[in-house]
Amino acid sequence: MRKYIYQFLACVMLVLLTVSLRGQTSIVMAKKWGGFGDKPGEFRFPTMIAVDRTGDVYVVDQHNHRIQKFDSEGNFLSMWGKFGTQPGEFNYPYGVAVDSRGDVYVSDMNNNRIQKFSPDGRHLLTAGSYGPGEQEFKYPYGIAIDADDYVYVMDAFNYRIKKLDANLKFLAQWGSQESIGIKLYMPHEIAVGKDGNLLMTDRQNHRVSIFTKDGKLVGRFGEFGEGAGVKGSQFSEPRGVATGANGEIFICDRYNFRIQKFNAQKDFQTQWVTSATFDDSRFFPLGIAIGGNGMVYVTDHYDHTVHIYKLL
Protein backbone atom coordinates (compact mmCIF):
# COMPACT_ATOMS: atom_id res chain seq x y z
CA MET A 1 0.00 0.00 0.00
CA ARG A 2 2.81 2.33 0.97
CA LYS A 3 4.41 1.65 -2.42
CA TYR A 4 1.30 2.91 -4.23
CA ILE A 5 1.14 6.01 -2.06
CA TYR A 6 4.75 6.79 -2.92
CA GLN A 7 4.04 6.21 -6.59
CA PHE A 8 1.02 8.51 -6.46
CA LEU A 9 3.00 11.21 -4.67
CA ALA A 10 5.82 10.85 -7.18
CA CYS A 11 3.35 11.29 -10.05
CA VAL A 12 1.91 14.40 -8.41
CA MET A 13 5.40 15.82 -7.97
CA LEU A 14 6.26 15.04 -11.54
CA VAL A 15 3.17 16.80 -12.84
CA LEU A 16 4.04 19.84 -10.75
CA LEU A 17 7.67 19.78 -11.75
CA THR A 18 6.97 19.31 -15.42
CA VAL A 19 5.14 22.59 -15.69
CA SER A 20 7.24 24.94 -17.75
CA LEU A 21 9.18 27.51 -15.82
CA ARG A 22 8.17 30.08 -18.41
CA GLY A 23 4.56 29.38 -17.90
CA GLN A 24 3.81 29.42 -21.61
CA THR A 25 3.78 25.69 -22.17
CA SER A 26 2.69 22.97 -19.86
CA ILE A 27 4.28 19.58 -20.05
CA VAL A 28 2.65 16.53 -18.62
CA MET A 29 4.09 13.09 -18.27
CA ALA A 30 1.49 10.96 -20.02
CA LYS A 31 3.04 7.63 -19.23
CA LYS A 32 6.08 5.97 -17.78
CA TRP A 33 6.84 2.30 -18.29
CA GLY A 34 9.56 -0.26 -17.90
CA GLY A 35 11.60 -1.03 -14.83
CA PHE A 36 14.67 -3.18 -14.40
CA GLY A 37 14.37 -6.68 -15.84
CA ASP A 38 14.48 -8.82 -18.93
CA LYS A 39 10.80 -9.54 -19.46
CA PRO A 40 8.96 -7.93 -22.38
CA GLY A 41 8.46 -4.27 -21.56
CA GLU A 42 11.25 -4.23 -18.99
CA PHE A 43 14.68 -2.76 -19.62
CA ARG A 44 18.27 -2.98 -18.52
CA PHE A 45 19.87 0.39 -19.21
CA PRO A 46 17.92 1.64 -22.25
CA THR A 47 19.81 4.03 -24.51
CA MET A 48 18.44 5.53 -27.71
CA ILE A 49 14.85 5.62 -28.92
CA ALA A 50 13.19 6.21 -32.29
CA VAL A 51 9.66 6.64 -33.61
CA ASP A 52 8.56 5.49 -37.06
CA ARG A 53 6.01 7.16 -39.33
CA THR A 54 3.17 5.08 -37.95
CA GLY A 55 3.99 6.18 -34.43
CA ASP A 56 5.52 2.93 -33.22
CA VAL A 57 8.44 3.30 -30.84
CA TYR A 58 11.74 1.40 -30.88
CA VAL A 59 13.94 1.31 -27.77
CA VAL A 60 17.52 0.05 -27.54
CA ASP A 61 17.49 -2.19 -24.45
CA GLN A 62 21.25 -2.09 -24.17
CA HIS A 63 22.24 -4.49 -21.43
CA ASN A 64 19.60 -6.99 -22.57
CA HIS A 65 21.23 -6.74 -26.02
CA ARG A 66 17.90 -6.35 -27.80
CA ILE A 67 15.44 -3.96 -29.44
CA GLN A 68 11.94 -3.56 -28.09
CA LYS A 69 9.04 -2.21 -30.11
CA PHE A 70 6.00 -0.48 -28.61
CA ASP A 71 2.97 1.31 -29.97
CA SER A 72 2.70 5.06 -29.52
CA GLU A 73 1.05 4.58 -26.13
CA GLY A 74 3.87 2.40 -24.85
CA ASN A 75 2.14 -0.97 -25.23
CA PHE A 76 4.59 -3.75 -25.95
CA LEU A 77 4.49 -5.11 -29.51
CA SER A 78 7.61 -7.19 -30.11
CA MET A 79 11.31 -7.54 -29.43
CA TRP A 80 14.33 -9.15 -31.01
CA GLY A 81 18.00 -9.76 -30.41
CA LYS A 82 20.24 -11.38 -27.83
CA PHE A 83 23.90 -11.21 -26.92
CA GLY A 84 26.19 -12.48 -29.64
CA THR A 85 27.96 -11.80 -32.89
CA GLN A 86 25.67 -13.52 -35.38
CA PRO A 87 23.32 -11.55 -37.64
CA GLY A 88 20.46 -10.27 -35.53
CA GLU A 89 22.47 -10.53 -32.33
CA PHE A 90 23.98 -7.61 -30.44
CA ASN A 91 26.88 -6.69 -28.20
CA TYR A 92 25.82 -3.57 -26.29
CA PRO A 93 23.82 -1.81 -29.02
CA TYR A 94 23.52 1.96 -28.63
CA GLY A 95 21.69 3.88 -31.39
CA VAL A 96 18.50 3.30 -33.35
CA ALA A 97 16.86 5.09 -36.27
CA VAL A 98 14.00 4.37 -38.66
CA ASP A 99 13.88 5.19 -42.38
CA SER A 100 10.92 6.26 -44.51
CA ARG A 101 10.05 2.60 -45.28
CA GLY A 102 9.92 1.75 -41.61
CA ASP A 103 13.13 -0.28 -41.62
CA VAL A 104 15.12 -0.09 -38.41
CA TYR A 105 18.88 0.63 -38.20
CA VAL A 106 20.81 -0.23 -35.06
CA SER A 107 24.38 0.67 -34.15
CA ASP A 108 25.67 -2.59 -32.70
CA MET A 109 28.35 -0.80 -30.74
CA ASN A 110 30.68 -3.42 -29.32
CA ASN A 111 30.33 -5.55 -32.46
CA ASN A 112 31.49 -2.50 -34.45
CA ARG A 113 28.76 -2.78 -37.04
CA ILE A 114 25.42 -1.46 -38.21
CA GLN A 115 22.47 -3.81 -38.60
CA LYS A 116 19.29 -3.19 -40.55
CA PHE A 117 15.98 -4.86 -39.74
CA SER A 118 12.45 -4.90 -41.11
CA PRO A 119 9.80 -3.32 -38.88
CA ASP A 120 8.99 -6.75 -37.46
CA GLY A 121 12.63 -7.41 -36.53
CA ARG A 122 13.70 -9.57 -39.45
CA HIS A 123 17.40 -9.16 -40.09
CA LEU A 124 18.08 -7.57 -43.47
CA LEU A 125 21.66 -6.36 -43.62
CA THR A 126 24.85 -6.06 -41.62
CA ALA A 127 27.81 -3.82 -42.40
CA GLY A 128 31.06 -3.11 -40.63
CA SER A 129 33.79 -4.56 -38.49
CA TYR A 130 36.45 -3.11 -36.20
CA GLY A 131 38.96 -0.82 -37.85
CA PRO A 132 39.73 2.59 -39.34
CA GLY A 133 38.62 1.90 -42.93
CA GLU A 134 35.65 3.18 -44.88
CA GLN A 135 33.58 0.08 -44.21
CA GLU A 136 34.83 -0.23 -40.65
CA PHE A 137 33.90 1.28 -37.31
CA LYS A 138 35.44 1.81 -33.92
CA TYR A 139 32.43 1.72 -31.63
CA PRO A 140 29.51 3.25 -33.55
CA TYR A 141 27.26 5.21 -31.20
CA GLY A 142 24.48 7.54 -32.38
CA ILE A 143 22.70 6.99 -35.68
CA ALA A 144 20.33 9.25 -37.61
CA ILE A 145 18.52 9.17 -40.95
CA ASP A 146 17.65 12.13 -43.15
CA ALA A 147 14.62 12.72 -45.35
CA ASP A 148 16.32 10.96 -48.27
CA ASP A 149 17.08 7.88 -46.17
CA TYR A 150 20.80 8.51 -45.94
CA VAL A 151 22.22 7.11 -42.73
CA TYR A 152 24.66 9.04 -40.49
CA VAL A 153 26.68 7.18 -37.89
CA MET A 154 28.84 8.52 -35.07
CA ASP A 155 31.96 6.42 -35.56
CA ALA A 156 33.18 7.36 -32.11
CA PHE A 157 36.77 6.23 -31.84
CA ASN A 158 37.57 7.05 -35.44
CA TYR A 159 36.29 10.54 -34.54
CA ARG A 160 34.20 10.63 -37.70
CA ILE A 161 30.69 10.84 -39.00
CA LYS A 162 30.06 8.20 -41.65
CA LYS A 163 27.37 8.55 -44.30
CA LEU A 164 25.82 5.33 -45.63
CA ASP A 165 23.05 4.61 -48.08
CA ALA A 166 20.00 2.54 -47.21
CA ASN A 167 21.90 -0.60 -48.24
CA LEU A 168 24.58 0.28 -45.67
CA LYS A 169 27.10 1.06 -48.40
CA PHE A 170 29.71 3.61 -47.44
CA LEU A 171 29.27 6.97 -49.19
CA ALA A 172 31.37 9.51 -47.33
CA GLN A 173 32.92 10.41 -44.00
CA TRP A 174 34.24 13.48 -42.30
CA GLY A 175 35.51 14.64 -38.97
CA SER A 176 38.51 14.71 -36.67
CA GLN A 177 39.08 15.66 -33.06
CA GLU A 178 40.21 19.10 -34.24
CA SER A 179 37.30 19.77 -36.59
CA ILE A 180 34.77 18.72 -33.99
CA GLY A 181 36.55 20.65 -31.26
CA ILE A 182 37.12 17.97 -28.67
CA LYS A 183 40.16 16.66 -26.86
CA LEU A 184 39.03 13.31 -25.60
CA TYR A 185 35.62 11.88 -26.38
CA MET A 186 33.68 11.92 -29.61
CA PRO A 187 30.16 13.10 -28.95
CA HIS A 188 27.74 10.23 -29.00
CA GLU A 189 24.38 11.60 -30.08
CA ILE A 190 23.26 12.95 -33.42
CA ALA A 191 20.07 14.09 -35.15
CA VAL A 192 19.12 15.56 -38.51
CA GLY A 193 17.47 18.96 -38.41
CA LYS A 194 14.60 20.02 -40.61
CA ASP A 195 17.06 22.10 -42.65
CA GLY A 196 19.12 18.97 -43.29
CA ASN A 197 22.01 19.94 -41.05
CA LEU A 198 23.35 17.55 -38.42
CA LEU A 199 23.04 18.37 -34.74
CA MET A 200 25.50 16.88 -32.27
CA THR A 201 25.42 17.23 -28.54
CA ASP A 202 28.99 18.02 -27.51
CA ARG A 203 28.72 16.81 -23.96
CA GLN A 204 32.27 17.43 -22.81
CA ASN A 205 31.97 21.07 -23.87
CA HIS A 206 28.35 21.39 -22.72
CA ARG A 207 27.02 22.72 -26.01
CA VAL A 208 25.36 21.70 -29.24
CA SER A 209 27.24 21.82 -32.55
CA ILE A 210 25.62 22.08 -35.96
CA PHE A 211 27.33 20.78 -39.08
CA THR A 212 26.37 20.59 -42.71
CA LYS A 213 26.10 17.10 -44.12
CA ASP A 214 29.64 17.37 -45.45
CA GLY A 215 31.08 18.41 -42.11
CA LYS A 216 31.26 22.18 -42.18
CA LEU A 217 30.65 23.72 -38.77
CA VAL A 218 27.85 26.25 -39.16
CA GLY A 219 26.88 26.97 -35.58
CA ARG A 220 27.04 26.22 -31.91
CA PHE A 221 24.82 27.07 -29.02
CA GLY A 222 24.84 26.45 -25.29
CA GLU A 223 27.24 26.89 -22.41
CA PHE A 224 27.92 25.22 -19.09
CA GLY A 225 25.41 25.63 -16.29
CA GLU A 226 24.21 23.30 -13.59
CA GLY A 227 22.08 23.22 -10.47
CA ALA A 228 19.77 25.77 -8.91
CA GLY A 229 19.43 28.88 -11.02
CA VAL A 230 20.51 27.18 -14.21
CA LYS A 231 19.17 29.02 -17.23
CA GLY A 232 17.84 27.91 -20.56
CA SER A 233 20.59 27.22 -23.09
CA GLN A 234 22.90 26.16 -20.31
CA PHE A 235 23.78 22.49 -20.21
CA SER A 236 25.49 20.01 -17.97
CA GLU A 237 26.59 17.18 -20.21
CA PRO A 238 23.92 17.27 -22.92
CA ARG A 239 23.15 13.85 -24.39
CA GLY A 240 20.19 12.79 -26.58
CA VAL A 241 19.00 15.15 -29.30
CA ALA A 242 15.88 15.07 -31.47
CA THR A 243 14.08 17.37 -33.84
CA GLY A 244 10.37 18.00 -34.28
CA ALA A 245 8.24 18.47 -37.37
CA ASN A 246 8.66 22.24 -37.32
CA GLY A 247 12.38 22.15 -36.73
CA GLU A 248 12.19 22.34 -32.95
CA ILE A 249 15.20 20.92 -31.15
CA PHE A 250 14.94 18.85 -27.98
CA ILE A 251 18.01 18.16 -25.85
CA CYS A 252 18.49 15.80 -22.91
CA ASP A 253 20.39 17.87 -20.33
CA ARG A 254 21.86 15.12 -18.19
CA TYR A 255 23.01 16.65 -14.92
CA ASN A 256 20.16 19.16 -14.87
CA PHE A 257 17.81 16.18 -15.21
CA ARG A 258 15.73 18.01 -17.75
CA ILE A 259 14.74 18.33 -21.37
CA GLN A 260 15.27 21.66 -23.07
CA LYS A 261 13.30 22.70 -26.13
CA PHE A 262 14.50 25.23 -28.70
CA ASN A 263 12.83 26.57 -31.82
CA ALA A 264 14.33 26.11 -35.26
CA GLN A 265 16.30 29.34 -34.78
CA LYS A 266 17.93 27.83 -31.66
CA ASP A 267 16.08 30.16 -29.31
CA PHE A 268 15.33 28.59 -25.97
CA GLN A 269 11.61 27.92 -25.56
CA THR A 270 10.90 25.72 -22.59
CA GLN A 271 12.24 23.06 -20.28
CA TRP A 272 11.02 20.36 -17.96
CA VAL A 273 12.59 18.03 -15.51
CA THR A 274 12.28 14.32 -16.10
CA SER A 275 12.96 13.08 -12.62
CA ALA A 276 11.35 13.97 -9.34
CA THR A 277 14.48 12.91 -7.53
CA PHE A 278 17.72 14.71 -8.16
CA ASP A 279 19.97 11.73 -7.81
CA ASP A 280 22.84 11.88 -10.22
CA SER A 281 23.66 8.24 -9.81
CA ARG A 282 20.18 6.93 -10.46
CA PHE A 283 18.43 9.04 -13.07
CA PHE A 284 19.20 10.85 -16.23
CA PRO A 285 17.50 11.39 -19.57
CA LEU A 286 19.56 9.84 -22.34
CA GLY A 287 17.60 9.09 -25.50
CA ILE A 288 14.85 11.22 -26.98
CA ALA A 289 12.49 10.99 -29.95
CA ILE A 290 9.50 12.97 -31.14
CA GLY A 291 6.32 11.22 -32.27
CA GLY A 292 4.18 12.36 -35.15
CA ASN A 293 1.59 13.32 -32.60
CA GLY A 294 4.07 15.72 -31.01
CA MET A 295 4.59 13.53 -27.99
CA VAL A 296 8.12 13.37 -26.62
CA TYR A 297 9.60 9.96 -25.75
CA VAL A 298 12.56 9.89 -23.35
CA THR A 299 14.64 7.01 -22.02
CA ASP A 300 15.99 7.19 -18.48
CA HIS A 301 19.14 5.11 -18.63
CA TYR A 302 19.59 4.43 -14.94
CA ASP A 303 15.90 4.24 -14.06
CA HIS A 304 15.36 1.63 -16.80
CA THR A 305 12.21 3.41 -17.96
CA VAL A 306 10.69 5.22 -20.93
CA HIS A 307 8.63 8.36 -20.42
CA ILE A 308 6.05 9.97 -22.69
CA TYR A 309 5.52 13.72 -22.32
CA LYS A 310 2.76 15.81 -23.81
CA LEU A 311 3.32 19.47 -24.51
CA LEU A 312 0.02 21.28 -23.88
Added chain:
Amino acid sequence: MNDNVKLWQALMFACLVSTACFFPEPLEAQQKERPRKCILVFGAHADDVDENAGGTLAKYVSMGYEGVYVCAINNLDGCNLERTPWYDEGPNFSVSSSPNKYPAGALETSQLREEEARKAAAVYPAIPVFLNFKEPTFFMGRRRVNYEENIFNEDDPPGHSLISLASHLDDDLDMVVELLKKYKPEIVITHTMGGEKLDHGNAAYLIYLAFKKASEEKVPLGKLWMVVNGWLLDAPALKGGKRKADVQVDVRQFLDKKYKAINMHISQNGGFGRDYVTGNKTQTKEVIEEFITVMDNTN
Protein backbone atom coordinates in the same frame (compact mmCIF):
# COMPACT_ATOMS: atom_id res chain seq x y z
CA MET B 1 76.72 -55.36 -48.13
CA ASN B 2 73.84 -53.16 -49.09
CA ASP B 3 71.65 -54.98 -46.60
CA ASN B 4 74.18 -54.29 -43.81
CA VAL B 5 74.23 -50.59 -44.64
CA LYS B 6 70.47 -50.44 -44.54
CA LEU B 7 70.45 -52.28 -41.23
CA TRP B 8 72.97 -49.86 -39.75
CA GLN B 9 71.00 -46.90 -41.08
CA ALA B 10 67.82 -48.25 -39.50
CA LEU B 11 69.57 -48.79 -36.17
CA MET B 12 71.06 -45.29 -36.24
CA PHE B 13 67.63 -43.79 -37.02
CA ALA B 14 66.03 -45.75 -34.17
CA CYS B 15 68.74 -44.51 -31.80
CA LEU B 16 68.19 -40.92 -32.86
CA VAL B 17 64.44 -41.16 -32.40
CA SER B 18 64.74 -42.76 -28.97
CA THR B 19 67.34 -40.19 -27.89
CA ALA B 20 65.05 -37.40 -28.94
CA CYS B 21 62.22 -38.95 -26.96
CA PHE B 22 64.23 -39.45 -23.78
CA PHE B 23 65.99 -36.09 -23.93
CA PRO B 24 63.64 -33.21 -24.71
CA GLU B 25 65.01 -30.34 -26.70
CA PRO B 26 66.70 -27.60 -24.72
CA LEU B 27 64.73 -24.38 -24.32
CA GLU B 28 66.76 -22.60 -26.95
CA ALA B 29 66.02 -25.25 -29.55
CA GLN B 30 62.31 -25.22 -28.75
CA GLN B 31 62.26 -21.45 -29.07
CA LYS B 32 63.28 -21.92 -32.67
CA GLU B 33 59.72 -23.11 -33.37
CA ARG B 34 58.88 -19.43 -33.34
CA PRO B 35 60.75 -17.25 -35.78
CA ARG B 36 61.59 -14.63 -33.17
CA LYS B 37 62.23 -14.56 -29.47
CA CYS B 38 59.43 -12.93 -27.55
CA ILE B 39 59.08 -10.57 -24.63
CA LEU B 40 55.64 -10.37 -23.06
CA VAL B 41 54.75 -7.58 -20.64
CA PHE B 42 51.66 -8.30 -18.60
CA GLY B 43 49.93 -5.23 -17.15
CA ALA B 44 46.77 -5.08 -15.09
CA HIS B 45 45.53 -1.83 -16.64
CA ALA B 46 45.88 -0.13 -19.97
CA ASP B 47 48.99 1.91 -19.13
CA ASP B 48 50.76 -0.46 -16.76
CA VAL B 49 52.91 -2.04 -19.47
CA ASP B 50 54.41 1.34 -20.32
CA GLU B 51 54.77 2.46 -16.74
CA ASN B 52 56.37 -0.75 -15.52
CA ALA B 53 58.57 -1.81 -18.35
CA GLY B 54 58.15 0.47 -21.37
CA GLY B 55 61.88 1.03 -21.71
CA THR B 56 62.72 -2.66 -21.44
CA LEU B 57 60.02 -3.59 -23.94
CA ALA B 58 61.32 -0.99 -26.40
CA LYS B 59 64.88 -2.19 -25.91
CA TYR B 60 64.12 -5.85 -26.53
CA VAL B 61 61.92 -5.07 -29.53
CA SER B 62 64.81 -3.07 -30.98
CA MET B 63 66.96 -6.19 -30.51
CA GLY B 64 64.57 -8.17 -32.68
CA TYR B 65 62.26 -9.62 -30.05
CA GLU B 66 58.57 -9.90 -30.75
CA GLY B 67 56.82 -7.68 -28.21
CA VAL B 68 53.48 -8.60 -26.66
CA TYR B 69 51.57 -5.91 -24.78
CA VAL B 70 48.97 -7.43 -22.46
CA CYS B 71 46.17 -5.54 -20.70
CA ALA B 72 44.59 -7.97 -18.31
CA ILE B 73 41.70 -5.82 -17.11
CA ASN B 74 38.90 -4.40 -19.18
CA ASN B 75 39.26 -0.88 -17.78
CA LEU B 76 35.85 0.33 -16.69
CA ASP B 77 36.95 3.06 -14.33
CA GLY B 78 39.20 6.05 -14.52
CA CYS B 79 38.12 8.46 -17.25
CA ASN B 80 36.57 11.89 -16.95
CA LEU B 81 35.16 14.22 -19.56
CA GLU B 82 36.48 17.45 -18.12
CA ARG B 83 39.97 16.73 -16.89
CA THR B 84 42.44 14.06 -15.92
CA PRO B 85 41.01 11.73 -13.32
CA TRP B 86 43.73 11.76 -10.71
CA TYR B 87 45.07 15.32 -10.79
CA ASP B 88 42.76 18.23 -10.09
CA GLU B 89 45.31 20.64 -11.46
CA GLY B 90 45.66 18.59 -14.63
CA PRO B 91 44.91 19.52 -18.20
CA ASN B 92 41.31 20.15 -19.17
CA PHE B 93 39.66 18.14 -21.85
CA SER B 94 36.96 20.70 -22.58
CA VAL B 95 36.52 24.39 -23.26
CA SER B 96 33.76 24.81 -20.68
CA SER B 97 34.04 26.46 -17.34
CA SER B 98 32.51 23.55 -15.51
CA PRO B 99 34.05 23.01 -12.08
CA ASN B 100 32.99 19.38 -12.15
CA LYS B 101 34.53 16.19 -13.28
CA TYR B 102 32.25 14.05 -15.36
CA PRO B 103 33.18 10.40 -15.01
CA ALA B 104 32.53 8.54 -18.20
CA GLY B 105 30.46 5.39 -18.18
CA ALA B 106 31.95 1.94 -17.84
CA LEU B 107 31.46 0.94 -21.46
CA GLU B 108 32.97 4.04 -22.97
CA THR B 109 35.84 4.09 -20.48
CA SER B 110 36.85 0.57 -21.45
CA GLN B 111 36.56 1.47 -25.13
CA LEU B 112 38.65 4.60 -24.79
CA ARG B 113 41.38 2.99 -22.74
CA GLU B 114 41.59 0.04 -25.09
CA GLU B 115 42.06 2.44 -27.99
CA GLU B 116 44.76 4.28 -26.06
CA ALA B 117 46.51 0.99 -25.27
CA ARG B 118 46.46 0.01 -28.96
CA LYS B 119 48.16 3.29 -29.83
CA ALA B 120 50.72 2.81 -27.07
CA ALA B 121 51.48 -0.75 -28.21
CA ALA B 122 52.05 0.55 -31.73
CA VAL B 123 54.85 2.80 -30.47
CA TYR B 124 57.20 -0.12 -29.66
CA PRO B 125 55.73 -1.80 -31.81
CA ALA B 126 54.16 -4.67 -29.88
CA ILE B 127 51.13 -6.88 -30.31
CA PRO B 128 48.27 -5.64 -28.12
CA VAL B 129 46.36 -8.36 -26.25
CA PHE B 130 43.27 -7.65 -24.15
CA LEU B 131 42.25 -10.35 -21.70
CA ASN B 132 39.01 -8.59 -20.81
CA PHE B 133 38.81 -9.20 -17.06
CA LYS B 134 36.34 -6.96 -15.28
CA GLU B 135 37.43 -4.02 -13.17
CA PRO B 136 35.97 -4.23 -9.66
CA THR B 137 34.67 -0.66 -9.75
CA PHE B 138 33.12 1.72 -12.24
CA PHE B 139 31.20 4.98 -12.26
CA MET B 140 27.46 5.25 -12.54
CA GLY B 141 26.85 8.92 -12.93
CA ARG B 142 29.14 10.51 -10.37
CA ARG B 143 28.92 7.63 -7.99
CA ARG B 144 31.54 4.93 -7.83
CA VAL B 145 29.96 1.50 -7.90
CA ASN B 146 31.85 -1.35 -6.25
CA TYR B 147 31.83 -5.00 -7.06
CA GLU B 148 29.92 -6.16 -4.01
CA GLU B 149 26.95 -3.88 -4.67
CA ASN B 150 23.79 -5.20 -6.29
CA ILE B 151 23.93 -2.45 -8.82
CA PHE B 152 27.26 -3.79 -10.07
CA ASN B 153 25.63 -7.09 -10.88
CA GLU B 154 22.62 -5.38 -12.42
CA ASP B 155 24.84 -3.41 -14.72
CA ASP B 156 26.84 -6.53 -15.50
CA PRO B 157 29.69 -4.71 -17.23
CA PRO B 158 31.31 -6.58 -20.10
CA GLY B 159 34.20 -8.90 -19.46
CA HIS B 160 35.22 -12.11 -17.78
CA SER B 161 35.14 -12.56 -14.02
CA LEU B 162 37.08 -10.24 -11.80
CA ILE B 163 40.78 -10.84 -11.82
CA SER B 164 40.71 -10.89 -8.05
CA LEU B 165 38.79 -14.15 -8.35
CA ALA B 166 40.60 -15.41 -11.36
CA SER B 167 43.26 -17.34 -9.53
CA HIS B 168 40.57 -19.66 -8.16
CA LEU B 169 39.06 -20.40 -11.55
CA ASP B 170 40.83 -22.79 -13.83
CA ASP B 171 39.14 -21.33 -16.90
CA ASP B 172 40.70 -17.97 -16.29
CA LEU B 173 44.06 -19.47 -15.45
CA ASP B 174 43.93 -21.60 -18.58
CA MET B 175 43.25 -18.50 -20.66
CA VAL B 176 46.59 -17.04 -19.54
CA VAL B 177 48.31 -20.40 -20.00
CA GLU B 178 47.04 -20.42 -23.59
CA LEU B 179 48.49 -16.95 -24.03
CA LEU B 180 51.89 -18.23 -22.89
CA LYS B 181 51.60 -21.26 -25.15
CA LYS B 182 50.83 -19.03 -28.09
CA TYR B 183 53.78 -16.68 -27.72
CA LYS B 184 56.27 -18.84 -25.76
CA PRO B 185 57.99 -15.75 -24.38
CA GLU B 186 61.60 -15.86 -23.30
CA ILE B 187 60.91 -12.99 -20.94
CA VAL B 188 57.66 -12.24 -19.10
CA ILE B 189 57.40 -9.06 -17.04
CA THR B 190 54.57 -8.21 -14.68
CA HIS B 191 53.70 -6.36 -11.48
CA THR B 192 54.99 -7.25 -8.08
CA MET B 193 53.01 -10.08 -6.52
CA GLY B 194 50.92 -8.70 -3.70
CA GLY B 195 51.93 -5.33 -5.03
CA GLU B 196 50.95 -1.74 -4.57
CA LYS B 197 47.39 -2.13 -5.86
CA LEU B 198 45.06 -5.07 -5.46
CA ASP B 199 44.50 -5.42 -9.20
CA HIS B 200 48.23 -5.28 -9.85
CA GLY B 201 49.01 -7.88 -7.25
CA ASN B 202 46.26 -10.17 -8.49
CA ALA B 203 47.41 -9.80 -12.08
CA ALA B 204 50.91 -10.76 -10.98
CA TYR B 205 49.61 -13.74 -9.04
CA LEU B 206 47.55 -14.87 -12.01
CA ILE B 207 50.46 -14.87 -14.41
CA TYR B 208 52.72 -16.42 -11.79
CA LEU B 209 50.31 -19.37 -11.55
CA ALA B 210 49.97 -19.51 -15.33
CA PHE B 211 53.73 -19.37 -15.85
CA LYS B 212 54.18 -22.18 -13.36
CA LYS B 213 51.44 -24.32 -14.90
CA ALA B 214 52.69 -23.74 -18.45
CA SER B 215 56.21 -24.61 -17.38
CA GLU B 216 54.96 -27.87 -15.85
CA GLU B 217 53.31 -28.59 -19.19
CA LYS B 218 56.71 -28.15 -20.85
CA VAL B 219 55.80 -24.93 -22.61
CA PRO B 220 59.17 -23.39 -23.48
CA LEU B 221 59.20 -20.30 -21.34
CA GLY B 222 62.21 -18.36 -20.13
CA LYS B 223 62.11 -16.05 -17.15
CA LEU B 224 59.40 -14.36 -15.16
CA TRP B 225 60.41 -10.94 -13.90
CA MET B 226 58.44 -8.75 -11.53
CA VAL B 227 58.95 -5.03 -11.18
CA VAL B 228 60.73 -3.62 -8.17
CA ASN B 229 58.10 -1.55 -6.46
CA GLY B 230 55.18 -2.14 -4.19
CA TRP B 231 55.16 -3.50 -0.71
CA LEU B 232 57.76 -6.18 -1.27
CA LEU B 233 60.28 -3.38 -1.26
CA ASP B 234 58.76 -1.16 1.38
CA ALA B 235 60.98 0.48 3.96
CA PRO B 236 61.25 -2.47 6.38
CA ALA B 237 62.05 -4.83 3.54
CA LEU B 238 64.71 -2.50 2.20
CA LYS B 239 66.15 -2.06 5.65
CA GLY B 240 66.41 -5.81 5.95
CA GLY B 241 68.14 -5.97 2.61
CA LYS B 242 65.50 -8.28 1.19
CA ARG B 243 64.18 -8.60 -2.33
CA LYS B 244 66.83 -6.59 -4.08
CA ALA B 245 66.58 -6.38 -7.83
CA ASP B 246 68.64 -8.96 -9.68
CA VAL B 247 67.89 -7.57 -13.14
CA GLN B 248 68.75 -4.05 -14.15
CA VAL B 249 67.99 -2.94 -17.70
CA ASP B 250 69.57 0.28 -18.91
CA VAL B 251 66.82 1.99 -20.90
CA ARG B 252 68.26 5.47 -21.32
CA GLN B 253 68.28 5.03 -25.09
CA PHE B 254 64.61 4.08 -25.03
CA LEU B 255 63.06 6.63 -22.69
CA ASP B 256 61.67 8.60 -25.64
CA LYS B 257 59.71 5.58 -26.76
CA LYS B 258 58.56 4.82 -23.25
CA TYR B 259 57.31 8.37 -22.74
CA LYS B 260 55.71 8.48 -26.16
CA ALA B 261 53.78 5.33 -25.29
CA ILE B 262 52.78 6.75 -21.90
CA ASN B 263 51.57 9.90 -23.62
CA MET B 264 49.13 7.85 -25.67
CA HIS B 265 47.05 7.40 -22.53
CA ILE B 266 45.51 10.84 -22.87
CA SER B 267 42.58 10.07 -20.59
CA GLN B 268 45.06 9.46 -17.76
CA ASN B 269 47.59 12.23 -18.22
CA GLY B 270 46.16 14.64 -20.76
CA GLY B 271 48.79 13.62 -23.30
CA PHE B 272 51.56 15.14 -21.22
CA GLY B 273 52.74 11.83 -19.82
CA ARG B 274 55.81 11.93 -17.65
CA ASP B 275 56.34 15.65 -18.24
CA TYR B 276 53.00 16.23 -16.63
CA VAL B 277 53.27 13.71 -13.84
CA THR B 278 56.75 14.74 -12.81
CA GLY B 279 56.43 18.46 -13.43
CA ASN B 280 58.87 18.21 -16.34
CA LYS B 281 61.65 16.92 -14.13
CA THR B 282 63.44 13.88 -15.39
CA GLN B 283 63.35 10.99 -12.98
CA THR B 284 66.93 9.88 -13.14
CA LYS B 285 66.23 6.46 -11.73
CA GLU B 286 64.03 5.73 -14.74
CA VAL B 287 67.09 5.20 -16.92
CA ILE B 288 67.31 1.86 -15.19
CA GLU B 289 64.29 -0.46 -14.99
CA GLU B 290 64.69 -3.01 -12.23
CA PHE B 291 63.16 -6.43 -11.83
CA ILE B 292 63.23 -9.45 -9.59
CA THR B 293 63.54 -12.85 -11.23
CA VAL B 294 60.72 -14.91 -9.78
CA MET B 295 60.98 -17.96 -12.05
CA ASP B 296 63.77 -19.00 -14.36
CA ASN B 297 63.50 -21.95 -16.73
CA THR B 298 66.78 -21.21 -18.44
CA ASN B 299 69.00 -22.68 -15.71
